[in-house]
Amino acid sequence: MSDFVLNVNGAKRRVSARADETLLSVLRNRLDxxxxxxxxxxxxxxxxxxxxxxxxxxxxxxxxADAAGAKITTIEGLEQSGKxxxxxxxxxxVGAMQCGYCTAGMVMRATALLHELPNPSEAQIRTxxxxxxxxxxxxxxxxxxxxxxxxxxxxxxxx
Amino acid sequence: xxxxxxxxxxxxxxxxxxPLHCFQLDRRDFLKVFGGGLLVCLTGEQAxxxxxxxxxxxxxxxxxxxxxxxxxxxxxxVSVFTGKVEIGQNIRTSLAQQVAEELMLxxxxxxxxxxxxxxxxxxxxxxxxxxxxxxxxxxxxxxxTARQALLELAARQWSVDxxxxxxxxxxVSxxxxxxxxxxxxxxxxxxxxATGSSSxxxxxxxxxxxxxxxxxxxxxxxFVTGSHKYPSDIALPGMMFGKVLRPTGxxxxxxxxxxxxxxxxxxxxxxxxxDFIGVVAPDAYTAEQAIxxxxxxxxxxxxxxxxxxxxxxxxxxxxxxxGFGSQDARPQRAAAPVAPSAPSPDNAIQLAQQxxxxxxxxxxxxxxxxxxxxxxxxxxxxTGTQRPFGVRDExxxxxxxxxxxxxxxxxxxxxxxxGKHTGDAALEAARLAKAAGAPVKLVWTREEEFTWxxxxxxxxxxxxGTVERDGTLVAWEHSNYNSGNAGLxxxxxxxxxxxxxxxxxxxxxxxxxxxLASTANHFARESFMDELAHSIGMDPLTFRxxxxxxxxxxxxxxxxxxxxxxxxxxxxxxxxxxxxxGMEKGGHVATCAEVAIDAASKSVKIVRVVQAWESGAxxxxxxxxxxxxxxxxxGIGGGLxxxxxxxxxxxxxxxxESYRVPRFTDAxxxxxVLLDRKDLPSAGAGEIGIVGIxxxxxxxxxxxxxxxxxxxxxxxxxxxxxITPSPLNS
Numbered sequence: 001m002s003d004f005v006l007n008v009n010g011a012k013r014r015v016s017a018r019a020d021e022t023l024l025s026v027l028r029n030r031l032d033x034x035x036x037x038x039x040x041x042x043x044x045x046x047x048x049x050x051x052x053x054x055x056x057x058x059x060x061x062x063x064x065a066d067a068a069g070a071k072i073t074t075i076e077g078l079e080q081s082g083k084x085x086x087x088x089x090x091x092x093x094v095g096a097m098q099c100g101y102c103t104a105g106m107v108m109r110a111t112a113l114l115h116e117l118p119n120p121s122e123a124q125i126r127t128x129x130x131x132x133x134x135x136x137x138x139x140x141x142x143x144x145x146x147x148x149x150x151x152x153x154x155x156x157x158x159x
Numbered sequence: 160x161x162x163x164x165x166x167x168x169x170x171x172x173x174x175x176x177x178p179l180h181c182f183q184l185d186r187r188d189f190l191k192v193f194g195g196g197l198l199v200c201l202t203g204e205q206a207x208x209x210x211x212x213x214x215x216x217x218x219x220x221x222x223x224x225x226x227x228x229x230x231x232x233x234x235x236x237v238s239v240f241t242g243k244v245e246i247g248q249n250i251r252t253s254l255a256q257q258v259a260e261e262l263m264l265x266x267x268x269x270x271x272x273x274x275x276x277x278x279x280x281x282x283x284x285x286x287x288x289x290x291x292x293x294x295x296x297x298x299x300x301x302x303x304t305a306r307q308a309l310l311e312l313a314a315r316q317w318s319v320d321x322x323x324x325x326x327x328x329x330x331v332s333x334x335x336x337x338x339x340x341x342x343x344x345x346x347x348x349x350x351x352x353a354t355g356s357s358s359x360x361x362x363x364x365x366x367x368x369x370x371x372x373x374x375x376x377x378x379x380x381x382f383v384t385g386s387h388k389y390p391s392d393i394a395l396p397g398m399m400f401g402k403v404l405r406p407t408g409x410x411x412x413x414x415x416x417x418x419x420x421x422x423x424x425x426x427x428x429x430x431x432x433x434d435f436i437g438v439v440a441p442d443a444y445t446a447e448q449a450i451x452x453x454x455x456x457x458x459x460x461x462x463x464x465x466x467x468x469x470x471x472x473x474x475x476x477x478x479x480x481x482g483f484g485s486q487d488a489r490p491q492r493a494a495a496p497v498a499p500s501a502p503s504p505d506n507a508i509q510l511a512q513q514x515x516x517x518x519x520x521x522x523x524x525x526x527x528x529x530x531x532x533x534x535x536x537x538x539x540x541x542t543g544t545q546r547p548f549g550v551r552d553e554x555x556x557x558x559x560x561x562x563x564x565x566x567x568x569x570x571x572x573x574x575x576x577x578g579k580h581t582g583d584a585a586l587e588a589a590r591l592a593k594a595a596g597a598p599v600k601l602v603w604t605r606e607e608e609f610t611w612x613x614x615x616x617x618x619x620x621x622x623x624g625t626v627e628r629d630g631t632l633v634a635w636e637h638s639n640y641n642s643g644n645a646g647l648x649x650x651x652x653x654x655x656x657x658x659x660x661x662x663x664x665x666x667x668x669x670x671x672x673x674x675l676a677s678t679a680n681h682f683a684r685e686s687f688m689d690e691l692a693h694s695i696g697m698d699p700l701t702f703r704x705x706x707x708x709x710x711x712x713x714x715x716x717x718x719x720x721x722x723x724x725x726x727x728x729x730x731x732x733x734x735x736x737x738x739x740x741g742m743e744k745g746g747h748v749a750t751c752a753e754v755a756i757d758a759a760s761k762s763v764k765i766v767r768v769v770q771a772w773e774s775g776a777x778x779x780x781x782x783x784x785x786x787x788x789x790x791x792x793x794g795i796g797g798g799l800x801x802x803x804x805x806x807x808x809x810x811x812x813x814x815x816e817s818y819r820v821p822r823f824t825d826a827x828x829x830x831x832v833l834l835d836r837k838d839l840p841s842a843g844a845g846e847i848g849i850v851g852i853x854x855x856x857x858x859x860x861x862x863x864x865x866x867x868x869x870x871x872x873x874x875x876x877x878x879x880x881x882i883t884p885s886p887l888n889s
Contacts, residue, residue: 029442034389037391039524040814041604042814047524084383095376097247099523099525099574100247100387100573101574104385126823133822135574135576136789137789137791137793140828142823
């Protein structure tokens with residue numbers, strides 16, 4: 001076991017873990033940040049998506065040793081002072097979920113997407129989000145939510 | 160004498176259920192949970208004594224007392240108790256709407272307590288689209304009875320006739336003296352005992368104000384902030400992590416085992432109980448390392464594969480044995496079966512075709528998971544299941560416990576689609592926790608979920624039909640081997656139809672799936688109807704209308720084609736239009752699909768889908784649309800590319816990389832047309848919305864290409880052995 005200091009959601013978190021343990025495992029099992037989900041552990045479903053220095057990554061494919069030093073944002077770190085981000089708000093307003101298990105990963109992926117492409121086309125949303133599985137099949141609504149969030153951001157909503 | 164409500168026969172799930180002992184409801188737990196709140200007892204007798212598990216005779220019965228189903232606290236907040244579980248189908252919202260409606264309260268005043276076997280009345284499980292038609296009316300009746308009781312209680316306080324009082328917004332008011340009492344004020348400080356009445360008037364859907372409206376998902380904010388705790392998110396103090404050793408194939412026998420390396424790991428404990436081999440460790444990482452370090456050698460016997468599956472299923476078929484999807488699985492046929500009469504070629508055409516569906520996986524995004532805790536002589540398990548009481552009984556049986564010693568708690572989970580009826584992870588976690596002397600968490604890997612869960616059955620359908628040249632259907636036979644009899648009956652008018660389900664000896668663990676065999680049987684029937692229409696050169700819509708008089712099915716068919724623009728939809732080699740329809744469990748669906756064919760890449764893409772849906776009075780139109788879209792998208796997977804590849808007792812594609820599921824780029828433009836029949840009882844809508852898409856797409860592909868695809872998946876990315884290779888990919 002080694003000690004790591006992770007910068008998670010703006011706070012320094014000291015954690016004892018194995019160097020080859022995944023960031024997902026550390027977040028969920030050692031830091032009780034369970035908003036980030038395990039879906040496959042193979043980088044194929046996107047449920048574990050978090051932001052590392054603003055980039056969307058599969059936390060199941062990142063070793064904790066490689067995450068130390070990076071600025072990590074999980075779904076728990078988006079809401080500020082009780083205010084949802086435009087992406088979170090859009091998912092809620094559109095009702096872009098059924099069981100909601102994919103939602104955290106979708107929100108994180110969409111957050112990174114809109115940072116990079118503030119006004120994506122529908123085709124761009126589909127292509128860029130394609131690594132995230134919603135087994136309940138709410139894709140059309142998720143696309144709508146991302147577009148709505150883009151509009152909201154364009155009107156000056158906080159990212 | 161208190162009456163008991165029997166669970167309807169339809170609620171028997173496809174898996175065998177252990178004999179049910181009884182519903183245990185401990186009043187002390189209610190009081191602990193609700194502090195100073197009051198229990199609204201509306202029977203004239205001592206409800207609690209009767210609910211303590213006596214006199215149910217081991218039958219699946221549930222209490223008729225209002226107090227078992229709802230509780231009004233002193234602050235007026237209402238808690239509702241049901242064994243149904245929320246798995247994404249949005250019943251936490253839709254059931255609360257119905258209770259709010261009958262109690263004349265805002266939606267937010269209702270809290271649903273679901274799937275906790277210590278707190279809710281017995282329930283067989285959440286499947287078969289039964290929540291809306293069965294639990295909905297039951298909770299409405301309980302709430303309406305409570306509403307009447309509150310009126311009577313207020314009338315007694317004011318010494319007036321209850322009929323002179325009004326009730327709204329959580330208060331009973333007396334127009335005569337302008338006074339009002341809140342529900343909380345009415346129940347505070349006394350035990351409300353009133354005689355329950357099933358004749359309490361229900362508010363008709365035409366007058367609904369809360370029900371029937373697009374109320375957003377209950378607790379929706381918890382899902383966009385990540386604060387909702389799914390079963391796999393549960394953590395307890397001192398909790399350890401478990402893993403289970405899996406054989407290298409089905410029906411394997413263990414030849415040798417070396418656990419030395421695993422047992423040397425710090426904090427690791429090996430658990431062996433017969434064939435069950437597992438580990439517990441202080442953290443999840445170490446548990447994974449330990450299970451991987453175990454050296455085991457297995458012998459896996461020869462077993463069927465995709466290559467010979469349909470031959471195998473037919474060779475192992477038994478006629479008329481009970482099977483999937485219905486309690487009554489006997490062959491459905493006319494009293495005196497009439498073989499299709501040999502038609503004269505001049506005026507009729509006879510066709511016979513076979514269709515197949517493969518084994519497919521539910522692949523819920525949250526795999527099976529459980530946290531088990533043995534404490535003070537009681538086993539408590541948090542797990543993802545569609546049958547909390549079923550899992551409780553599995554635990555009771557496995558550990559030789561009394562039902563009162565086992566509590567199963569089902570947090571709203573990462574879905575199931577019929578795939579989480581069993582308590583596999585719960586049993587495993589409980590066994591490990593018993594050995595560890597500490598709470599244990601067990602989360603299946605994706606590969607475990609793809610391998611050791613159960614599958615949607617493969618099936619072979621054989622159809623024969625005769626149609627006269629004017630489009631009149633005159634003979635019909637439909638047999639299903641192995642996949643089930645749900646959706647086997649034809650809604651079309653034909654004399655003496657013969658439908659038969661042949662159970663088989665499945666080579667893989669198989670059980671429920673969304674809509675059961677309806678997907679397979681609708682694929683076969685609606686494709687075959689298309690073939691019959693084309694055989695006489697008739698438009699598929701015209702042919703269906705000619706042989707259909709069921710008004711609700713006709714209504715959705717007409718609504719779908721109108722929205723779709725069927726009349727103007729002329730297929731070309733690169734663009735195809737197809738239609739399908741069906742009905743079951745009170746759901747009526749018609750689906751129109753438009754596909755694009757790319758000749759160069761030999762690929763098909765679903766461009767646009769219009770689906771019309773009717774299931775009686777709409778409880779929540781937003782949820783209903785969501786379910787329909789989700790069902791269509793999920794149906795595209797099984798229709799075009801999903802297939803479990805298996806051979807030699809092994810699953811060959813147990814990963815999302817090799818088992819393709821629908822993704823963003825697979826989802827077409829979807830338009831849902833809802834028909835709201837406020838004059839008809841609300842039916843369930845989680846399942847049947849899936850049955851139309853595959854045949855509609857297959858029929859559209861035929862319309863464009865002339866290729867009739869009779870095997871699902873119709874356009875797989877990876878070829879499936881044992882079936883005719885598809886000319887298309889997707």
